[in-house]
Amino acid sequence: MFNNSNGYSLADIAAATGNGNNGNNDGFFNGDGGWVLLLFILILAGGWGNGYGGFGGGNGAAGTAYVTSDIQRGFDQNAIINSLTGISNAVNSGFAGAEVSRCNTQANILQTLNNNQGNLSNQLNTIAMNQQQCLNTIDTCAA
Numbered sequence: 001m002f003n004n005s006n007g008y009s010l011a012d013i014a015a016a017t018g019n020g021n022n023g024n025n026d027g028f029f030n031g032d033g034g035w036v037l038l039l040f041i042l043i044l045a046g047g048w049g050n051g052y053g054g055f056g057g058g059n060g061a062a063g064t065a066y067v068t069s070d071i072q073r074g075f076d077q078n079a080i081i082n083s084l085t086g087i088s089n090a091v092n093s094g095f096a097g098a099e100v101s102r103c104n105t106q107a108n109i110l111q112t113l114n115n116n117q118g119n120l121s122n123q124l125n126t127i128a129m130n131q132q133q134c135l136n137t138i139d140t141c142a143a
Helices: 010-017 034-046 068-142
Strands: none
């Protein structure tokens, strides 16, 4: 509690005197219970329990009766949204498949070019070695 032998520290004094808050460290509305009053006003203003048992929802009636056409319209809208989502997914998959196919074709072309370049390099090296051997033979024969 004491951090030195001289007596109380500043933190000890602040804790004992309420840290400058006049003893009310309870937070909301200075700890005097004003939040209960606020909640009560919100409940009264919102009309708790009007119609649907919720905060201010309704006009005092028991609820709105849905007819079969309203329910069917909801199912129809859901079916339309699902169809549009399916079309969107199909289009996206089609474009993605075409892009992958194009990339694979390009990769195959580049691989073929790379192989051809390697073969050409090997053939040129063989020709250069044959010429060198031919020149070495001529030099040997001439000497």
